Amino acid sequence: MSAKPIIPREAANRDIEQAVDYYSSAAGEQAALGFIDALEGGFRHIASHPATGSPRYGQELDLAGLRVWPLKRYPYLVFYVERDSHIDLWRVLLAKRDIPASMQVDPWS
Numbered sequence: 001m002s003a004k005p006i007i008p009r010e011a012a013n014r015d016i017e018q019a020v021d022y023y024s025s026a027a028g029e030q031a032a033l034g035f036i037d038a039l040e041g042g043f044r045h046i047a048s049h050p051a052t053g054s055p056r057y058g059q060e061l062d063l064a065g066l067r068v069w070p071l072k073r074y075p076y077l078v079f080y081v082e083r084d085s086h087i088d089l090w091r092v093l094l095a096k097r098d099i100p101a102s103m104q105v106d107p108w109s
Contacts, residue, residue, distance in 0.1 A: 003047035008089040015092040019076060038071040042078050045069065050082040061103055
């Protein structure tokens, strides 16, 4: 099976920018680069093995096909849906957030 391209929604891009900005200002450039590395590693895994993400939040929120993958070394969760031709990246959220409430805010953007 070949890797599928990951196509982020606007909300996912905003989440990533906010996380990088936070790590850069709070912990420095190395922490921000480490987050980016962890995110890229998560993306590689999801692109090659999308079915391995947990369907927990998809079931909890009644969002068919929604899966989540945790990042290594960073407390973030990657939310996505596998499509026929790509991975639809919905959000990248801090695990401590109220996930159901965060996913209800304009989940289609």
